[in-house]
């Protein structure tokens with residue numbers, strides 16, 4: 001069975017011109033040099049060497065490059081077209097009217113890809129580079145399942161097997177995502193598992209451990225090492241944001257076509273990949289005046305996290321990177337249904353925040369639930385709970401523009417749709433209703 005592509009015709013006009021030919025790397029344009037990944041002092045093994053073993057070679061090369069533009073292989077561009085890139089840039093007119101704001105609101109709709117989020121933008125090239133090296137089987141972790149789904153489809157598109165370690169609470173709360181991964185041809189395990197030493201250790205300490213993205217990452221890496229597989233990385237690392245830069249570059253071309261100059265750019269942050277992919281091309285080109293990264297108040301990394309060297313994964317198998325972090329052993333509150341549960345934020349984004357170039361907001365579950373409903377009742381699209389964080393900030397910004405009578409242009413990244421997150425919204429609905437009754 002050969003999966004060639006998904007869409008035969010592009011979703012937008014001028015698809016060929018709008019789809020970029022290069023990925024954009026913000027590293028050479030940062031206001032200060034980015035502190036490099038490093039090994040812990042006196043470490044018994046080198047994490048940097050380990051990275052060389054588990055990443056496809058070209059992915060590692062791109063992770064370490066300081067080139068500003070990297071050519072997108074023609075093969076990958078074709079696949080991007082086949083999964084519906086460029087994604088639409090839409091105007092949220094009903095939301096504007098409902099809010100009575102003089103601001104114009106646009107959103108880049110990454111939920112239009114077949115897997116329902118931006119994650120496939122990097123899963124595809126990573127799978128391609130792995131396949132070019134003759135790899136037949138890739139492994140990764142997933143939280144809510146968006147990344148695992150993108151990996152499973154991309155692996156299948158290149159005729160490879162995939163194994164996904166899925167955070168146990170999500171595995172139990174989101175059986176549909178597991179089904180999709182399996183239907184795409186992936187093999188899915190609830191993490192912590194007994195398949196790795198690290199998983200066994202966590203289970204021994206707490207047999208009912210709900211899992212975390214950090215733990216699932218460590219398991220995927222250990223499994224890749226043990227079985228000589230390649231590991232695909234879903235967020236945080238520079239190479240992932242590099243691949244995601246198709247989002248922002250397309251948005252710039254689409255705004256130019258409309259003759260619009262953006263003022264405010266808004267996105268949500270888990271590890272930082274959709275936010276970076278969307279906003280970095282604007283930041284690097286001096287387009288836009290204000291950039292807002294939005295996280296969850298329940299996983300308050302921006303207000304309480306520290307900017308320091310920390311491990312991206314819980315077992316500490318990956319090199320230390322300097323980022324805003326809550327600590328690599330952080331376990332998010334299991335009942336929180338809004339996503340964005342990762343403990344850190346990408347090093348490049350962390351630096352831009354520390355330098356005061358990117359601002360931030362944090363919203364709680366009630367606030368994002370309200371925003372999601374307002375968006376659904378005005379624009380009709382069910383947003384991913386993660387993306388609802390961005391929507392909340394958009395609403396507040398639009399109301400602020402109304403108070404100040406400012407005709408600004410707000411653009412946000414709708415990183416995914418929420419059609420497979422209805423159990424999350426259900427549990428939010430129950431919690432909100434029971435709070436109201438109290």
Ligand SMILES: Cc1ncc(COP(=O)(O)O)c(C=O)c1O
Nearest residue numbers: 146235270271272273274415416
């Ligand atoms: C729809 C969606 N948006 C955002 C995120 C957050 O990740 P990142 O910050 O890497 O974009 C996720 C993570 O799984 C997601 O599924």
